[in-house]
Amino acid sequence: MRVPLPALLCCSAASLLLLLLRWRRRRGLWKKVKQAQQRQERSLVQMQMAVQRFREQHPSVKMVPILSLPLPELSKKLRDGSLPPDHVFYAYVGKALQMATETNCITEYLQESETQIQKAKLTEKLGLLYGVPVSIKDSINCQGHDSTLGFIKNLNKPAAEDSVVVQVLRRQGAIPFVKTNVPQSLISYDCKNLIFGQTFNPLLYTRSPGGSSGGEGALIGGGGSILGLGTDVGGSLRFPAAFCGICGLKPTGNRLSKKGVVAGVLGQKAVVAAVGPMAKDVESLALCMRALLCEDMFHLDSTVPPLPFNEEVYSSTQPLRIGYYETDFFTMPSPAMRRAVREVKELLEDAGHTLVPFELASVDRVIFNFCVRGMFADGGSSFLRKFKGELENSSMGLFFWLLRSPGWLKTALSWIAKPFAPRFSDILKSMRANTVDEVWSLHCEIEEFCHQFIAQWKKLNLDVMLCPMLGPALGIGYPPMGSLCLQLAVSYTMLYNALDFPAGVVPVTLVTDEDEEELKGYQGYFRDWWDRTLAKAFRGSVGMPVAVQCVALPWQEELCLRFMKEVETLSLKKNMIV
Structure with missing residues (x-):
């Protein structure tokens, strides 16, 4: 049957119109992307100009000694007046600019921070984080700035107010100064989106910084920020910390306020998300938690339990009874992961702690x-x-x-x-x-599993748990099929989101030539496509950091941090001796 010419022309015209509309829509989206990228470039220029002005006005200020100070010491000098806040601020703006250029970790400079730092010079030195520059993950709202989650539709929609955690940071004297990059939707352990592109690991540019708090990991790992806030719904804070050689704490889901923090998957309650600090060392994490767990946060968000930081638990020196496992029998640990747990176990035993094997079940x-x-x-x-x-x-x-x-x-x-x-x-x-x-x-089912897990924990009379942490950092581009692979290699981290236990990561060793050689025999437990992909992603990582994971029962963040501090101290001592 022949199609009438008018009908054929109408169909052709309709098809052409649809193509034209689609082309116009895509053109509009790319225009928004271009504008966002130009805004990102302007931010870097603003940072450069700000640093240049400061150096012209203060040519004698030495930046390197400031950047070398650990956060507790830096904070003390800021509060006792021996170090001016603008000196610290511009030192970190300069270093952050360098890391942004090298790793593409910053999406936006919060230019109002320059006004804040001038006001800080004129006010009383109040707050535990007085004058401390702090970096903020893209998905955590800062008034007047986008929280894109890597989505074009979220551009040019600035937050009406700060998230609660950012409000509390400001009240504690901190200066939020940049927002950092994330993967699109946050559901990835790499850090790339179509707006701002790929973020690179500051320790080796061919490796991923991890995700979804990858911009934070890259910036802090490269020394461009001394303290940052990330989020975690399956390892999103712990992956970047481990991959970039820094420390991070995922608290119990509601220990810190999530009001004003945009989630990757809205509404789901099975896998509990959390906001947490990221820094170079454990003491910095503890200082951040002291600052955040205050009356201001409990007042601004009444859904958060009013539990101030327990200093007695954190500063305790009593020997610990520590559970441990080397593998979850789901994701085969890399040789470096297994070695990291074994070495830390021996260090802890030598220091007088008791280590008890813990058998994981039903990880699949x-x-x-x-x-x-x-x-x-x-x-x-x-x-x-x-x-x-x-x-x-x-x-x-x-x-x-x-x-x-x-x-x-x-x-x-x-x-x-x-x-x-x-x-x-x-x-x-x-x-x-x-x-x-x-x-x-x-x-x-999840609630019952949690009760069973805690019963097993208490039967062994454990205080804390030592676990593997996925590492070293995977190569850029892994996993190659997006989120489909995500659910497999996250087994070591996502377990503690499902359980809603606090968990932190501490770097303890570096990948050796022996680890790399042993990796050639890596086949995984299932010997499937994902195991082969993971083996490829691990390769070529000699010299990259490897972390362990430290876990405590719900609401025991201080005990988790105390354990992390012990692991950090023993590991640093061993590495100095070696």
């Missing part, structure tokens, strides 16, 4: 049934909505296709893949949409 259930299923309990529809109207990201194509697939297709593909790709099969099964009854049942 935690990852697939609790974490993947919990994060995507709606079949991924809310996650997909975030990408609606955005420019396409080719690396996420397969993941998006799977999320958009109907439940029956996910079930069928899961059944087909089970014999030769069991983990892929389990991911597919976990990403189907759940009924309300199924979600409620899932929450009950």
Whole structure:
């Protein structure tokens, strides 16, 4: 049957119109991206000009000695008046500018910080963080600035007010001065988006800084910030800390306020997110927690329990009873990861602590049934909505296709893949949409698992736990298929989001030639595509830092920090002797 010419012309015209509209929409999006990139470039120019002005006015000020001071000592000098706050501020603006140029870690300079620092010179030296420059992750609201999460649709939508944690930092005298880069949607352990591009590891530019707090990790790891705030919903703070050789603390989910902090996946309660500090050393984390856990935070957000920092617990020197494990039998540790746990275990035993083996069980259930299923309990529809109207990201194509697939297709593909790709099969099964009854049942399962875990902990009479932390830093571009791979290598970190335990990371060693040689035999526990990909991502990391993870029971952040401090002290002493 012949199609009438008018109908054919109408169809052609409609198709052409759709193509034109799509082209105009894409052009509009790229224009917004270009404007954001120009704003980012202007921020760097503003930083450069600010530093140049200061150096012309104060040519005798030496920046290097200021940058070498640890936060507790720096803070003390600022508060006793022996170090002017503007000297510290411009020293860090200059170093941050250098790191932004080298690693692309900063998205925006908070120029109003220059006004704050001038006011600080004229006011009383109040607050535990008086005059301390602080960097802020993109997703944490700062008044008058975007929280993009790497999405074009979030550009030019400045926050109406500071998040509670930023308000408290300001009241404690801190000076938020830059916002830092994140991966699009935050659900990634790399740090790249279509607006600001890729952030690089300051220790080795071919490696990832981790994600999603990757800009923070790169900036602090490179010395451009002395203290920063990140967020964590599966390792998003701990990955960058470990990859960039710094310390980080993920508190219990509601120990610090999340009011004004934008989440990657809104509404889900299975995997608990947290806000936490990142810094070069543990004492700096403790100082930040002292400052934040104050009446101001409890007043500004009444959902946060009024638990001030417990100095007695943090400063205790009593021997600890420490559980430990070298592997979760889900993600095979790299040789350096396993060695790090063994060496720290020996150091702790030599220091008089008691180490007790802890047997992990059902980690695959935690990852697939609790974490993947919990994060995507709606079949991924809310996650997909975030990408609606955005420019396409080719690396996420397969993941998006799977999320958009109907439940029956996910079930069928899961059944087909089970014999030769069991983990892929389990991911597919976990990403189907759940009924309300199924979600409620899932929450009950997670609660019961938490009680069982704590019962095992208490049966062994443990104080804290020593665990592996994924590392060393993966190569840029891993994982190559976007978020589809994310749920697998996060097993060491996401467990403690599901349990909602405080967990911190401390760098303890560096990758050796022997580790690299032993890595050649790495096959993983499943010997599947993801294990092979992870082995490739680990390679070429000699000299890169490797961390361990320190864990405590809920609401025991001070005990977690005390344990982290012990690990840090013993590791530094060993490395100095070596």
